[in-house]
Amino acid sequence: MRKTAVSIAIAAAASAASFAVAQQAATPSPVTGNITLASEYRFRGIDQTFGKPAIQGGFDYIHASGIYLGNWNSNVNQGAGYPGSNIEMDLYGGYKRAFGDLGIDAGFIYYAYPGSDAGPSSTVQVRNNRTGSVHSGAVNNKEVYVGGAWKFLSAKYFHSLDDYFSTPGTRNTSYVDLAANYDAGNGWGLIAHYGHLNFKGVNDGSYNDWKVGATKDLAGWLFGAAYVATNAKGSCPLDPYCYANTSGSQTRDAGRSTVVFSVSKTF
Numbered sequence: 001m002r003k004t005a006v007s008i009a010i011a012a013a014a015s016a017a018s019f020a021v022a023q024q025a026a027t028p029s030p031v032t033g034n035i036t037l038a039s040e041y042r043f044r045g046i047d048q049t050f051g052k053p054a055i056q057g058g059f060d061y062i063h064a065s066g067i068y069l070g071n072w073n074s075n076v077n078q079g080a081g082y083p084g085s086n087i088e089m090d091l092y093g094g095y096k097r098a099f100g101d102l103g104i105d106a107g108f109i110y111y112a113y114p115g116s117d118a119g120p121s122s123t124v125q126v127r128n129n130r131t132g133s134v135h136s137g138a139v140n141n142k143e144v145y146v147g148g149a150w151k152f153l154s155a156k157y158f159h160s161l162d163d164y165f166s167t168p169g170t171r172n173t174s175y176v177d178l179a180a181n182y183d184a185g186n187g188w189g190l191i192a193h194y195g196h197l198n199f200k201g202v203n204d205g206s207y208n209d210w211k212v213g214a215t216k217d218l219a220g221w222l223f224g225a226a227y228v229a230t231n232a233k234g235s236c237p238l239d240p241y242c243y244a245n246t247s248g249s250q251t252r253d254a255g256r257s258t259v260v261f262s263v264s265k266t267f
Helices: 016-026
Strands: 031-038 054-062 067-075 087-099 102-112 140-150 153-160 174-185 188-198 207-218 221-230 242-244 251-253 258-266
Touching: 102 153
Parallel strands: none
Antiparallel strands: 031 054, 031 258, 054 067, 067 087, 087 102, 102 140, 140 153, 153 174, 174 188, 188 207, 207 221, 221 258, 242 251
């Protein structure tokens, strides 16, 4: 979500009518859309598209009171734990407010994977590697979050209300996101991120992830490149972040280091 401030200078001799028209033209729309093409989709450092490109997009509605609603979508690979589905749909809402250089943000997010159907008969199963229990039915996730920001620094805490992405016995899994987004001028931006997942009830499921990169704004299109890495255990065939494609013929360390390239636009 992007907040845009627009300043308009009005000549002293302007009529009241022209002043009203200028104010109306300067009022930003409460609805914005976004689209991104990325070399692959990483969620909390973990590969969601089996190393393949992702097309992503959504929209946000932000009321003047600070209340917001939004939707975001991306293609995913079934082998990342979403048997029967190849799309992620996120629905979220919350409240955010700025007080000078300080900002607060709190809300709820629901991750859905339409068509997913996990279970003992699935080629790709959603399994707790500690207990051996397997989830049956649609895959989803529900989280609440709260965060704060100061200038270009931010921190956010996420807490799962149910089994984390339908992995049995993982309720109350949490994730901490620390980030920096620095405007370097002339359309350049510098980004950095550190995160920690506390995966409840899963052997070797907890991990750290980090990212450093840069962006460049060219005529409203934002080009980015970022190095993404984790210490998630993904050695095959036993570690929890060893993912297999739907046929089981290929495996992949989903937390391996990589560089992700992207281009996006907000409208």
